[in-house]
Amino acid sequence: MTNQSILERRERAVPRGVATATSVFAARAENAEIWDVEGKRYVDFAGGIAVLNVGHRHPRVMAAVAEQLDAYTHTAFQVMAYEPYIELAEKLNAIAPVEGEAKTIFFTTGAEATENAVKIARAATGRPGIIAFAGGFHGRTLLSSAMTGKVNPYKRGLGPFPAEIYHIPLPSESSGVTLDQTLKALDFLFAADIEPERIAAFIIEPVQGEGGFHMADPGLFEALDKLRQTYGILIIADEVQTGFARTGKMFGIEHQPVKPDLLTVAKSLAGGFPLSGVIGRAEVMDAIGPGGLGGTYAGSPVAVAAALAVLDVIEEEKLNDRANAIGERIRAAITVAATRNDTVRIANLRGPGAMIAFDVMDQDGNPDGAAAKRVTGAALERGLVVLTCGTLGQTIRILVPLTAGDAVLDEGLAVLTDALVAAKEAA
Template identity: 75%
Template sequence: MTANHDLSTRRTQAVPRGVGSATAVYAARAENAELWDEEGRRYVDFAGGIAVLNVGHRHPRVLAAVRAQLELYTHTAFQVMPYEPYIRLAERLNALAPFTSEAKTILFTTGAEATENAVKIARAATGRPGIIAFAGGFHGRTLLASAMTGKVSPYKKGLGPFPGEIYHLPFPSETTGVTLADTLKSLDFLFAADIEPERIAAIIIEPIQGEGGFHVPPPALFEALAALRERYGILLIADEVQTGFARTGRMFGIEHCGIEPDLVTVAKSLAGGFPLSGVIGRAEVMDAVEPGGLGGTYGGSPVACAAALAVLDIIEDEQLSARADVIGARIRSRIAGWTGRNAMVPTAGLRGQGAMIAFDILDADGGPDGAEAKRVCARALEYGLVLLGCGQHGQAIRILVPLTASDALIDEGMTALEQALVPASVTLPIEAVEDVAA
């Protein structure tokens, strides 16, 4: 019996099926953009722990910062005895905030905690209950976060009822065929049929949808959201859990959009693999909650704060925002060269910003093919590449390679992806795939 098979058996007996895994191989060690499983097989990592590892696995500066903090203390609870790393990280994030007014930051542990607390803060600041989110958006799996998430299966199926006063609009994107006019018309219907705009506390939006399919909205959407804020006092929450920390070529994805948010939720790549999240917001909005209304036992762990401070240094010193653009251009060029290849499954919809790239797998009729996308990911794993899907129908292939990966490693991963796009009924050696690509 192999180590991976044995662990799968133990997992089935010990862990509920509600938590899924994209692969059936088990990690033994990792370095930068490479993983090795329990049987010693090496993989190129194009998943990055779902956008957590923008600075790669086990970056030496992150490990050094964590080791130094471990020698001091690991936990006091910030609400009991606060500590300097939390304050220093808040100061750093406040200075990076994608808005011009004074900022404040509170730290938590998970992305869902960040989005839920952003809603609490927005409701306290406005005195209003309503929250508008978008179809296809993902904001977490806790109850309120699931209510905001714009996808039923698997995130809501059989798990309701959900908290009220959460409303969804269609998300405009060329790849979905939803226009900005469609979105604004739905907004008019919402205000006419369900809730008046004066009762909306905030609109929460991912600058680029993540799990929903890496959809990039038109800039005019953000102009419309700014107009709503001006007219009705509705706050704007930018959910940067996946887009943040250089992934899109900017520190925050909202910086591409031409408007300033009121609140920003962060997590994932903030701490280089350590659990940490936060809400960065305009000071006058953040201070609306009474003392004791926000917090959490492990929120802003000193170990995670130390890691995050190192991550911010790495992003700046290694110029990872600029590196994201270089990586993205390299990946786009390679994918664009595959369009129309007869030996490959049909693909379309190449999209994204910076190194946040996706494309769709299509069926013979040109529709989304989630089943084939799963097979592509499975074949990629066989060729030594960890890859993830996403999208409304599971049809999208998303690439989230660490921004610290070398060009050679990225090219190796793209070659494996290219081979994985050849259906099982067509067998080509890697050399033949490379010849076709040329």
Template identity: 65%
Template sequence: MSANADLFARRQAAIPRGVGHATPVAISRAQNAELWDLDGRRYVDFAAGIAVLNTGHRHPHVMAAVAAEMEKFTHPCFQVTAYESYVALAERLNALAPIEGPAKSIFFTTGAEATENAVKIARAATGRDGVIAFTGAFHGRTFMAMSMTGKVVPYKKGLGASMPNVWHVPFPATHSGVTTEQALQHLDFLFAADIDPARVAAIIVEPVQGEGGFHPAPADLMRGLRKVADAHGIVLIADEVQTGFGRTGKLFAMEHYDVRPDLVCVAKSLAGGFPLSGVIGRAAIMDAAEPGGLGGTYAGNPLACAAALAVLDVIEAEGLVARANAIGARIKARLAGFEGRNDLLPIAGIRGPGAMIAFDIVRERGSLEPDAAATKRVTLRAAEEGLILLSCGTSFSTIRILVPLTASDAIVEEGLDLLERALAA
């Protein structure tokens, strides 16, 4: 038995099946955009820990910053004794985030904590409890985050009732046949039939839906949501957990729009592989919760804060925002070539800003009918070929590409060659 297979046999006996696995690969080490498994086989990484590693695995500057912080302390708990890295990171993000006026930041550990705490902050600021989210959205797996997530399978199935006062509006995307006008009209119907807008604390939206299939929010949707939020005193929350820190060709994906959110949720690539999340927002809203109402024992861990400061250094020093656009253009050009070939599985819907790229695998060339079974085969075959690749989407038929922004052109091309082999009909 291989070392990979042995570890997965142990995993089967020790860990519940509720934790899924995208690939049958168990790694022993990683560097930048490459992984090596327990049997010594090398892989190109087009997953980046699910968009966590925009700066790649073990970036030297990030690792050095964490090592230096570790020499001082590992966990004094910010709520007990303050430390400089937390404050410095907040100052830096407050200056960078697309927030109108003075901003403040608070840190947590996971993306779900960020989205849940954004709702808590909005509720404290408005005195209301309603939350509007979108179909196809993913905001996390804890109960409020799961309730806001707009996808039943696998995130809600068999897990009981969702939290009350969470309402979903259809997300406008080509595959769904829903227009922005229809989405905003549905929001009006919701206000007329189910919840008074004066009871709504927050509208939460991903600038590009992640698990929902990498569908960018139309600009007129963002403008419409901002108009509705302003008209009714609702807090507009941008969930940038997956889109943030250069991935979309802007530092924050909301910079693609001509409106600004009130709160921004961040996590994933914020800290280069160390667990850290946060909420950045308008100072007056952020200050609404009482002392002790927000936080967490591990929230804003100093090692993760030091890593995040280093990540921001790397993004600036290595020009990773521009690099995202260059990588994305290269990937889209290759995919466009794949789309017209009869010797590959039929694909459609190449999309995504910057290096947040996706496409759909369909049953027939020229159709939009999803093929979930073929998509699963492609991700497994990619692993066999030496490529770590993820799927997503409400129909389970979307292939997403999240190569680290630090990957060389040669690595990107190698990964695309392996993807081409995985798509062979």
């Protein structure tokens, strides 16, 4: 069995709408390493797109899952509930950065979490409008695609989309948008399209993921808080990619000066098992009556067991601290690479904790998505899995498991530097 033979089968059996960043196929994985079906080893700087903060197959997670498999795998929480679901909710309620008492409900995917957060916000406020941000990513279902602030490939040819979703620019140093520009755009929105009294919520990633790892100006959150106080508009923090120690704090919103009303979580919550959730202020979460929320597989017992183990690992292995240490190591390596004359041009190194990215630019200082793609291709050839993102695909993002050892991390960074050189040579 070869990667090529499976790729040919994939092309015949699977629609092209689901893209794959690499042309190799996984056979096994441990912590921050993956082996393909031909036995080649790769250092993993993608982490399943920020899903594996505790690494592939962490022993604590595997043990918890095995124990749960021996008990039961499914009852549907709406039919016969189970105590671990409640235990996980209690733990998340205790650490969630919201004012007052919190409650949590579980789902399966990040898109389910963002959609249900909107349902809850609309029910709690009695309003339809949702304001999202250009470059944000909130999922691929119809409503979550509508909230996503990027047309290609997430919206092209897929409309019409649900109404009452609006976008404004995200102010951040790395995106080149100022806070004043964003607030003016918001004023225009309120003047031209919808009054603030009809807005249910703002939804925002504390650090944009797919959009390019842009971290919003703290002044934006202060402005949103004022609007919340004046008009009762809720704040939804989309923590699907930023949650669970990736940014050096349990939640990315903890880097900002305000607390949200609702948080959406998924990805690294369950260490590789499908699980998502909405955490929020109790009075907001209780706005929908019995039966209005749920899902057949929502809060799977197996995934919940994995998530309980993940929270223990984050605490016991001090992964918030580890994220900051990893981030410093990555920043140092990329800073050195950026001073070299034999690599592609590097700019805008950014991101909190171990959520690090930088842009690949052409010689005129413009974003160069084609060169960034050459970097990831050269990295894969040399044994490193790393992804691009950003509006024009120019951003290299690093999402290495927080459990990766220094030797593996340094090996990956050395390969990435070689790939930056190779991408320039191939231009």
